[in-house]
Amino acid sequence: MKKLLILSGKGGTGKTTVAAAFMRLSKASAVADCDVDAPNLGLVSDFQGERRTKDFIGAQKAFIDSNICVACGLCASKCRFSAIEKENGTYHIRDIACEGCALCTAVCPVNAISMLDDVAGKQCLLRERQKNNGSRIFSGAKLKMGRGNSGKLVTEVKSALFKAVAVKESDLVRHFDPSRDLAIIDGSPGIGCPVIASVAGVDLLLIVAEPSISGFSDLSRLLETGNQLQTKAVVCVNKWDISRENTQKIKNYCRQKEVPFVGCIPFDRKVIEAVNQGISPVDCESSSGEALRKIYREVLSRLAG
Amino acid sequence: MKIAVLSGKGGTGKTFISTNLAAALKNSVYVDCDVEEPNGRIFLQPQDVQTEDVNRLIPEFDSDICSACRKCVDFCRFNALIFIKNKPLVFKEVCHSCGACAYLCPEGAVTETERKVGVIEKGRHGTVDCITGILDIGEASGVPVIKKVLQEGEKLACKKGGDLIVDCPPGSACSVQESVADADYCLMVVEPTAFGLHNFKMVYELVELLGKDCGIVINKEVEVYKPLEDFCREKKIPVLLRIPFSKKIAGESARGILAVEENKEVENIFLALRKKTGGKAS
Numbered sequence: 001m002k003k004l005l006i007l008s009g010k011g012g013t014g015k016t017t018v019a020a021a022f023m024r025l026s027k028a029s030a031v032a033d034c035d036v037d038a039p040n041l042g043l044v045s046d047f048q049g050e051r052r053t054k055d056f057i058g059a060q061k062a063f064i065d066s067n068i069c070v071a072c073g074l075c076a077s078k079c080r081f082s083a084i085e086k087e088n089g090t091y092h093i094r095d096i097a098c099e100g101c102a103l104c105t106a107v108c109p110v111n112a113i114s115m116l117d118d119v120a121g122k123q124c125l126l127r128e129r130q131k132n133n134g135s136r137i138f139s140g141a142k143l144k145m146g147r148g149n150s151g152k153l154v155t156e157v158k159s160a161l162f163k164a165v166a167v168k169e170s171d172l173v174r175h176f177d178p179s180r181d182l183a184i185i186d187g188s189p190g191i192g193c194p195v196i197a198s199v200a201g202v203d204l205l206l207i208v209a210e211p212s213i214s215g216f217s218d219l220s221r222l223l224e225t226g227n228q229l230q231t232k233a234v235v236c237v238n239k240w241d242i243s244r245e246n247t248q249k250i251k252n253y254c255r256q257k258e259v260p261f262v263g264c265i266p267f268d269r270k271v272i273e274a275v276n277q278g279i280s281p282v283d284c285e286s287s288s289g290e291a292l293r294k295i296y297r298e299v300l301s302r303l304a305g
Numbered sequence: 306m307k308i309a310v311l312s313g314k315g316g317t318g319k320t321f322i323s324t325n326l327a328a329a330l331k332n333s334v335y336v337d338c339d340v341e342e343p344n345g346r347i348f349l350q351p352q353d354v355q356t357e358d359v360n361r362l363i364p365e366f367d368s369d370i371c372s373a374c375r376k377c378v379d380f381c382r383f384n385a386l387i388f389i390k391n392k393p394l395v396f397k398e399v400c401h402s403c404g405a406c407a408y409l410c411p412e413g414a415v416t417e418t419e420r421k422v423g424v425i426e427k428g429r430h431g432t433v434d435c436i437t438g439i440l441d442i443g444e445a446s447g448v449p450v451i452k453k454v455l456q457e458g459e460k461l462a463c464k465k466g467g468d469l470i471v472d473c474p475p476g477s478a479c480s481v482q483e484s485v486a487d488a489d490y491c492l493m494v495v496e497p498t499a500f501g502l503h504n505f506k507m508v509y510e511l512v513e514l515l516g517k518d519c520g521i522v523i524n525k526e527v528e529v530y531k532p533l534e535d536f537c538r539e540k541k542i543p544v545l546l547r548i549p550f551s552k553k554i555a556g557e558s559a560r561g562i563l564a565v566e567e568n569k570e571v572e573n574i575f576l577a578l579r580k581k582t583g584g585k586a587s
Binding site for chain 1 (some may be wrong): 313314315316317320341342344347380382383385401402403404405408409440442443444445446447475476478479480481482496498500503504507508510511514527542550552555556558559560561
């Protein structure tokens with residue numbers, strides 16, 4: 001199975017719109033939404049089927065038993081994350097600040113502190129049975145607000161996806177067939193922990209860039225990250241006609257960095273209309289839909305080759 | 306007053322709103338907490354920039370003193386230590402700098418040394434101070450850089466008696482939490498689309514949990530998106546400003562142009578926005 005990850009660096013350039021279009025065009029058997037901070041792919045997905053959810057335990061967090069605590073304050077003085085607060089003479093943990101290092105449990109002279117599991121989000125897995133006895137899998141998750149560990153959750157979302165499709169991978173070795181052997185992964189913005197976690201093990205990065213100075217700066221930081229992680233990347237530009245000048249700049253930059261440029265999507269109001277109806281621009285007649293089809297074909301040929 | 310500008314979804318216009326607001330106010334401090342992709346400097350073009358490293362503590366082990374008891378390796382909650390050739394070895398990228406290993410070592414074999422994870426840039430755009438946090442590429446967590454940027458910003462805002470405008474990263478996870486924790490007011494920038502509303506609800510949950518005063522700016526409005534209006538009415542969230550979608554604004558932003566400095570009318574709009582958030586300059 002070929003794994004395609006869609007990233008952008010800058011937020012809001014159109015990752016999810018591109019991912020949703022590719023889902024429609026390919027009938028990919030495996031799809032994951034790894035933007036666990038702002039998961040939107042499910043809003044425009046056409047998956048129907050059995051849905052399973054489970055809690056995601058991000059880390060453990062400290063808990064102070066006030067019946068045992070002697071309020072010596074040693075834990076608070078050693079905590080590097082300012083996660084222990086004194087209120088009305090007793091100490092308690094600020095869950096959102098606690099990183100779960102457990103140093104306080106070692107410091108406490110009366111053993112009043114223990115580590116408890118913290119539910120940091122929810123994972124879901126959808127399995128859609130198909131006529132040919134196969135199935136399509138959608139894996140996603142939502143991080144609880146203010147929680148860290150997004151990298152760990154991204155890894156879980158991916159591993160849940162590939163565990164669910166594992167049976168198919170043992171199928172006979174055959175030619176790459178995008179209607180079956182493609183995994184589409186929608187990533188998160190930025191270049192930090194969730195992005196690094198999402199890149200592991202994928203075959204190709206499709207970067208959706210925006211023709212603005214901000215978009216250009218973010219693209220170059222993301223390409224450098226991809227380079228460090230030794231993963232091949234291709235670039236497309238969304239809303240290219242917002243700035244022809246910056247689009248050209250991105251194209252030139254890609255040529256210089258030897259990163260294949262796979263196409264441009266025009267600004268198109270139909271995209272917003274489609275998103276608000278829970279569909280994709282490739283479902284209706286639109287200039288953006290046409291451009292997305294072209295980019296899709298180009299990306300497939302890169303994946304197959 | 307400390308105003309955090311946040312959005313949930315990426316690309317809604319946080320940086321557009323926060324840079325223009327800071328520039329309109331003139332006696333203000335702008336801090337860019339989107340340390341993974343810092344873009345405020347593109348618009349504010351700060352001058353006389355001074356750069357400072359941001360460091361984090363990482364343990365080092367003295368193999369002459371280490372008795373190979375493994376206490377540190379067994380205790381580390383982040384699996385940042387492994388035991389190789391009778392000696393602990395640290396994976397710097399996963400270390401959280403909690404200091405547990407140094408605290409636990411019975412021999413005192415652990416010293417903590419500083420390691421660079423990013424930089425902050427301090428400069429000025431006219432009378433506006435502009436502080437940017439930049440995370441080094443390949444680093445997982447921006448939190449230490451965000452903390453430093455906020456610290457510096459607060460110091461400066463206090464000194465000059467102006468507002469602090471905090472440009473937050475997208476999402477609602479730990480880095481956002483960090484940026485919002487001390488804010489007096491949360492200004493949320495929302496795109497009136499199904500995606501925009503979904504992510505706005507997530508970030509609003511965080512703002513509500515922290516009990517912050519808040520209001521929204523609806524940006525890139527092509528037409529009124531009813532589900533968003535309904536949500537705001539139900540939750541009694543004030544809509545402070547509506548900015549219609551315009552290819553002209555998009556084009557200017559793409560070129561890094563600061564709207565308030567192009568057009569006096571726009572400046573007045575941003576000054577009015579600041580009035581609506583209430584509170585005095587600190």
